[in-house]
C-alpha cells in the first residue's frame with residue numbers, strides 16, 4: 001500500500017530531477033494513459049519526461065526507492081499490444097522518452113547512425129537521408145513511433161525482406177538498468193564476440209528489462225533506382241509463385257512484398273474515397289500485391305527488367321493485372337494505400353487482431369483453413385487480411401459483421417476466434433506474434449503456448465536484470481509467473 005505522502009514525495013523528487021514542466025499529472029497525462037487502439041486505459045502516478053540519460057537514471061533510482069512503484073517506459077505510444085500504458089493502480093510512473101530525440105553521430109565509413117531513443121522514426125530516416133544514406137526501417141506509424149519503441153518491440157515493417165527487423169539494424173545500445181546504472185555500448189562494431197550478447201536481450205524486451213536511452217543503428221547506401229509495382233493476383237498461391245519468380249530475377253533487390261486481401265482494400269476505399277485507384281478499375285482479383293525493387297544500378301536497367309518479369313508472370317497466370325509507378329507521387333500513392341489499411345480498420349471500429357507468422361510456403365493453406373473455421377464460428381464477420389507476405393507475416397484480423405457493434409463482437413467472439421487462429425498457427429509451426437510483441441494483450445497466450453523451458457529461462461533473465469519487478473510488471477512474463 002502506498003501512502004499519499006509517498007506519492008507527493010516521489011512527485012517532488014521527480015520534479016527536482018526533470019523540472020516542473022516535465023512531470024505531467026491529471027489531464028496533462030491523459031494522452032499517455034491510453035493506447036493507440038483505445039483498448040487499455042490506465043492512470044499514471046505521473047508522466048515523467050527526462051531530457052538526458054542521467055535524468056533517466058536518476059528517475060529510475062527515485063522510483064526504485066519507493067516500494068510498490070513501477071515504471072512503464074513509453075516512446076510514441078503506437079504499440080498495438082498495450083505494453084506502453086500504465087495500469088489503473090495509480091502506482092506506475094510513465095517514463096516518456098519523447099524529449100530525448102537528438103542525433104548524436106553519423107559515421108559514413110562505418111555506416112552507422114547514433115540517436116537517442118525518443119527520436120521519431122521518420123526523423124531518423126530523414127537524418128540518414130540528409131547524409132545521403134538510407135535507414136530502411138519503415139512502418140505505417142513512422143510519423144509517431146520512436147526508435148526506442150522500435151527496438152523495444154523489435155519492430156518489423158515493410159523492408160524486412162531485404163534489411164531485417166529492428167534487431168538486425170541495431171549494432172549498439174545505451175540502457176539504464178533497474179539499479180539506475182547506465183550501460184553504454186554504443187559501438188558500431190559488426191564483429192564483437194566478447195561474451196553474451198546483452199544488446200539482443202534488450203531488443204524485443206518491451207520495456208521489461210531496462211530503459212533504452214540511445215542506439216547505434218546500421219545505415220545503407222541509398223539505392224539509385226526504385227521500382228514500385230501494384231499487381232492483382234488470383235490467390236495467395238499465385239502471389240507466392242510471383243514472389244519466387246521475382247526473387248529469382250532480382251534476389252536481394254526485392255525489398256518489399258506486401259499482400260492485401262479484397263475486403264482490406266474495399267474497406268480502405270470506402271474510408272478514404274479520395275485515394276486514387278492503384279490499378280485501372282475492374283481488377284477484382286482475390287489478392288493484390290505491392291512490391292518494391294531497389295537497385296544500386298540505373299533505372300534504365302531496372303525498369304525494363306521489371307516489366308519483362310511481370311509480363312512473364314502475366315503469361316504464367318500468376319497475375320491478372322499490373323501497374324508500375326511512373327512517378328514518385330504514384331509510388332507514394334501505392335504505399336499510402338497499404339499504410340491506410342490499419343487506419344481504415346481502426347476507423348471502422350474495434351476488431352480482433354492477429355499478427356501471425358507461419359513459414360511463408362504454408363501461408364495459403366493457413367489462410368484457407370482459418371477463413372473456413374472462422375466463417376463457421378462467426379458467420380458474416382469480415383476478414384481484414386494484409387501484411388508482409390514476403391516475411392511469412394500477415395495481419396489476420398476480423399471485423400464485426402456490417403452494422404454490428406465492435407465491442408459486443410469482441411466480447412462474444414474474441415476468445416473463441418483466438419483459440420481457432422492460434423491453434424492453427426501452432427499446427428503450422430508459426431508464431432502468435434510476428435512483430436507487435438506480447439505486452440498485455442498476448443501475455444496469457446504466451447504463458448499457455450510458449451515452451452515451459454523457454455518461459456523459465458525468460459523468468460530467470462527477468463529476475464536477474466530486474467529483481468524487484470520495477471519495469472513494466474504484468475507485461476510479457478513476470479519474474480515469478
Ligand SMILES: Cc1cc2nc3c(=O)[nH]c(=O)nc-3n(C[C@H](O)[C@H](O)[C@H](O)COP(=O)(O)OP(=O)(O)OC[C@H]3O[C@@H](n4cnc5c(N)ncnc54)[C@H](O)[C@@H]3O)c2cc1C
Nearest residue numbers: 075076077078079083084146148149150155156157207212
Ligand atoms: C498504424 C500502425 C501501423 C503499425 N505497423 C507496424 C508494422 O508494420 N510493424 C511493426 O512491427 N509494428 C507496427 N506497429 C506497431 C508499433 O508502431 C510498433 O510496435 C513501434 O515499434 C512502437 O514504437 P513506439 O515508440 O510507439 O513504442 P510504444 O508504443 O511507446 O511502446 C511499445 C513498447 O516498447 C516499450 N518501450 C518504448 N520505448 C522504450 C524505451 N526507450 N526503452 C524500453 N522500452 C521502451 C514500451 O514499454 C512498450 O512495451 C504499427 C502501429 C500502428 C499504430
